[in-house]
Amino acid sequence: MNADPLELQKFSELAHRWWDPTSEFRPLHEINPLRLEWINARAPLAGKNVIDIGCGGGILSESMARKGATVTGIDLGEKALKVADLHSLESGVQVRYKLIAAEDMAAQEAGQYDVVTCMEMLEHVPDPAAIVRACAALVKPGGQVFFSTLNRNPKSYLFAVIGAEYILRMLPKGTHDYEKFITPSELSQFIRSAGLEVQGFKGMGYNPLTKIYSLNDDTSVNYLVAARRPLA
Numbered sequence: 001m002n003a004d005p006l007e008l009q010k011f012s013e014l015a016h017r018w019w020d021p022t023s024e025f026r027p028l029h030e031i032n033p034l035r036l037e038w039i040n041a042r043a044p045l046a047g048k049n050v051i052d053i054g055c056g057g058g059i060l061s062e063s064m065a066r067k068g069a070t071v072t073g074i075d076l077g078e079k080a081l082k083v084a085d086l087h088s089l090e091s092g093v094q095v096r097y098k099l100i101a102a103e104d105m106a107a108q109e110a111g112q113y114d115v116v117t118c119m120e121m122l123e124h125v126p127d128p129a130a131i132v133r134a135c136a137a138l139v140k141p142g143g144q145v146f147f148s149t150l151n152r153n154p155k156s157y158l159f160a161v162i163g164a165e166y167i168l169r170m171l172p173k174g175t176h177d178y179e180k181f182i183t184p185s186e187l188s189q190f191i192r193s194a195g196l197e198v199q200g201f202k203g204m205g206y207n208p209l210t211k212i213y214s215l216n217d218d219t220s221v222n223y224l225v226a227a228r229r230p231l232a
């Protein structure tokens, strides 16, 4: 199984706080409107069949459903999925959540999705290329796939590990393992090897003084990438 039990456990222990915007998940709440609008601008979500891989408590999944998409969210964290289900009941925003590995879902529902999202997840799995291949299998020809992860270089170590976990204490220590960070060229390689085309990169920045996140062209720390499955 392409999953690290310790990684799943880390998220499980915090799962009850997933929807608390002041909790460890605050960064996900704050970046969500930015990534949602970026996705929606490239792939208007209304009426689309969407799958969110590594959905956790469902912050992105629910927001895409609010835009009018039919959303499936999958994860291997049982607690996070329970929280996601409860939140969906409370909010009245319907999402189909499933505890299943991306690779197994790809075998069951290949080519069924207009849009596949996989955010802040690749840097937590043993074999990210296999997740990218599963995403490529899930998307329809002509459909789009969106990833986000952390770049690997001295600056990202300083900002994403030392800054976020030790200085600003935005994330619990040990949230991110530098060795597992993925450079844009590595991710591009995974994407192309999976038969997808890279469409574009976007950087995501955080200003610790204003505490504001923004999208920009600096992919040196957090970044997003858009890919497309060719029609033929």
Ligand code: SAH
Residues within 6 Å of the ligand: 002, 003, 004, 007, 008, 011, 028, 053, 054, 055, 056, 057, 058, 059, 060, 074, 075, 076, 077, 080, 101, 102, 118, 119, 120, 121, 124, 125
């Ligand atoms: N994508 C969500 C959550 C990111 S947190 C968001 O951006 O809002 C990372 C998530 O990846 C957690 O929910 C964790 O349980 C999940 N995860 C880690 N390893 C996984 C694996 N091998 N398969 C599926 N999900 C995994």
